[in-house]
Amino acid sequence: MPTILPIHDADDPRIAAYRDIRERDLVGRQGLFVAEGRVVLAMLVAATGYRAESVLVAAHRLDSVGDLVAPLADDVPVYAAEQPVLDAIAGFPMHRGILAIGRRVDPLSPDALLASLSGDADVLVLSGIANHDNMGGLFRNAAAFGVGAVLLDAECCDPLYRKAIRVSVGGVLKTPYATLARGDDPVALLERHGFAPLALTPGGATTLAEVVPGRRNAVLLGAEGPGLAADLIARARGVRIDMAAGFDSLNVATTGGIVLHHLAAGRHRSTSSS
Amino acid sequence: MPTILPIHDADDPRIAAYRDIRERDLVGRQGLFVAEGRVVLAMLVAATGYRAESVLVAAHRLDSVGDLVAPLADDVPVYAAEQPVLDAIAGFPMHRGILAIGRRVDPLSPDALLASLSGDADVLVLSGIANHDNMGGLFRNAAAFGVGAVLLDAECCDPLYRKAIRVSVGGVLKTPYATLARGDDPVALLERHGFAPLALTPGGATTLAEVVPGRRNAVLLGAEGPGLAADLIARARGVRIDMAAGFDSLNVATTGGIVLHHLAAGRHRSTSSS
Numbered sequence: 001m002p003t004i005l006p007i008h009d010a011d012d013p014r015i016a017a018y019r020d021i022r023e024r025d026l027v028g029r030q031g032l033f034v035a036e037g038r039v040v041l042a043m044l045v046a047a048t049g050y051r052a053e054s055v056l057v058a059a060h061r062l063d064s065v066g067d068l069v070a071p072l073a074d075d076v077p078v079y080a081a082e083q084p085v086l087d088a089i090a091g092f093p094m095h096r097g098i099l100a101i102g103r104r105v106d107p108l109s110p111d112a113l114l115a116s117l118s119g120d121a122d123v124l125v126l127s128g129i130a131n132h133d134n135m136g137g138l139f140r141n142a143a144a145f146g147v148g149a150v151l152l153d154a155e156c157c158d159p160l161y162r163k164a165i166r167v168s169v170g171g172v173l174k175t176p177y178a179t180l181a182r183g184d185d186p187v188a189l190l191e192r193h194g195f196a197p198l199a200l201t202p203g204g205a206t207t208l209a210e211v212v213p214g215r216r217n218a219v220l221l222g223a224e225g226p227g228l229a230a231d232l233i234a235r236a237r238g239v240r241i242d243m244a245a246g247f248d249s250l251n252v253a254t255t256g257g258i259v260l261h262h263l264a265a266g267r268h269r270s271t272s273s274s
Numbered sequence: 275m276p277t278i279l280p281i282h283d284a285d286d287p288r289i290a291a292y293r294d295i296r297e298r299d300l301v302g303r304q305g306l307f308v309a310e311g312r313v314v315l316a317m318l319v320a321a322t323g324y325r326a327e328s329v330l331v332a333a334h335r336l337d338s339v340g341d342l343v344a345p346l347a348d349d350v351p352v353y354a355a356e357q358p359v360l361d362a363i364a365g366f367p368m369h370r371g372i373l374a375i376g377r378r379v380d381p382l383s384p385d386a387l388l389a390s391l392s393g394d395a396d397v398l399v400l401s402g403i404a405n406h407d408n409m410g411g412l413f414r415n416a417a418a419f420g421v422g423a424v425l426l427d428a429e430c431c432d433p434l435y436r437k438a439i440r441v442s443v444g445g446v447l448k449t450p451y452a453t454l455a456r457g458d459d460p461v462a463l464l465e466r467h468g469f470a471p472l473a474l475t476p477g478g479a480t481t482l483a484e485v486v487p488g489r490r491n492a493v494l495l496g497a498e499g500p501g502l503a504a505d506l507i508a509r510a511r512g513v514r515i516d517m518a519a520g521f522d523s524l525n526v527a528t529t530g531g532i533v534l535h536h537l538a539a540g541r542h543r544s545t546s547s548s
Binding site: 248 | 415443445448482516517520527532535
């Protein structure tokens with residue numbers, strides 16, 4: 001059970017990591033990130049591969065977060081500040097009233113992460129996803145449909161950016177991910193681990209509805225606009241989503257949700273009929 | 275072919291409707307709205323049920339919008355301003371460089387709108403969608419999957435809000451919509467027009483993958499959190515999307531995309547096999 005430590009001054013050095021969180025980004029600085037709100041804090045406390053470094057709550061919310069922080073180690077400080085002090089720390093009205101600093105610990109390499117997935121599994125491979133809303137949305141959908149791992153190429157933004165975590169509703173902390181180095185070959189890696197690569201692209205020869213999911217599927221998605229690189233598409237199975245004439249436009253996170261639902265539903269069907 | 279009118283002064287009364295567009299919202303004021311960017315302007319020019327009142331472009335983009343505005347009537351002014359003047363008008367750096375004021379004309383009642391849809395059709399019925407991102411995302415998905423109409427209840431936000439139009443990539447201007455009055459009964463209305471109501475809800479008895487689409491389907495979606503009202507669910511077919519244990523959370527626009535894809539793909543299959 002962690003100790004509650006009152007904070008009376010926004011300049012208190014103990015809460016420096018929480019200062020002006022909207023204006024800056026902890027990511028890249030020692031693997032730290034900001035988690036906001038009850039749901040995300042609960043995910044952080046429960047997560048494998050992440051550790052809560054500290055928690056900062058509005059004093060009037062202390063009672064309601066007791067259960068949530070109880071599993072934390074004794075040495076994890078839980079700071080409590082009156083709402084005006086909290087607002088002054090965060091740099092904006094912090095209505096949610098619950099913040100935490102998390103740390104990512106011992107991330108696996110892409111190879112080790114795929115090796116950790118046995119049996120039936122879907123993975124998501126993201127290329128050039130630079131928008132934090134889309135990144136968060138993709139992780140939310142990955143978590144919702146039980147994706148085993150997400151691989152990011154070197155052009156993707158960091159999923160531990162505050163907004164991406166928030167949009168993911170904590171999904172970033174649920175679904176393990178690994179980042180490919182520039183020049184890594186994702187298709188070779190996937191095939192080595194027995195994942196069939198499906199490249200989502202408007203020119204795909206197969207429509208999604210026709211895809212009968214195998215046991216191990218990899219869904220490759222590129223950014224809206226540029227899409228996936230031609231050499232990736234050429235070495236994967238090209239899959240398209242048929243749309244209405246004159247409006248061939250889906251958000252990339254929505255596309256991910258549609259594909260992952262199709263795979264999950266198809267797997268469920270083949271399981272129940274076997 | 276409209277006439278090009280140069281604007282040299284951000285205070286010019288002719289472009290008053292464009293002033294400080296980020297700070298305010300034209301919606302509700304005489305049915306006017308702001309369209310931003312090339313793609314949305316193209317949708318506005320082509321749209322049924324909408325009229326471009328005027329266009330404002332960065333002078334250096336004039337050449338590139340010529341084709342786009344050519345179909346507009348002669349009396350629709352196309353204002354051109356140098357970038358600094360344009361930024362001063364909009365109140366922020368207007369990188370897109372293309373704005374238009376649109377007007378919605380002669381919207382149909384919900385009843386007349388459903389009556390206009392003959393044969394196979396899907397409609398979307400939205401309840402309490404108050405977030406402009408979600409509203410825009412839902413219209414983008416509706417347009418992508420060729421939805422015939424969107425019905426909004428009285429608790430929904432206005433889809434013609436600037437951000438909703440932008441997020442929809444112009445889908446708001448593509449898919450016709452109508453707003454129900456408070457107290458209107460959407461289920462009775464849908465059934466009168468032969469639409470089978472599917473209520474998306476985590477407690478639904480049927481999983482989406484089992485739904486065999488009929489010829490006329492209505493997809494009912496409520497806001498994330500509160501969801502649909504119990505009395506609506508009770509009178510519709512309850513449909514759920516199965517998710518991973520411990521993460522039962524999908525964005526409402528993503529949910530709409532998944533359901534509409536399932537219906538469109540199912541219809542296509544039954545058409546091609548008949």
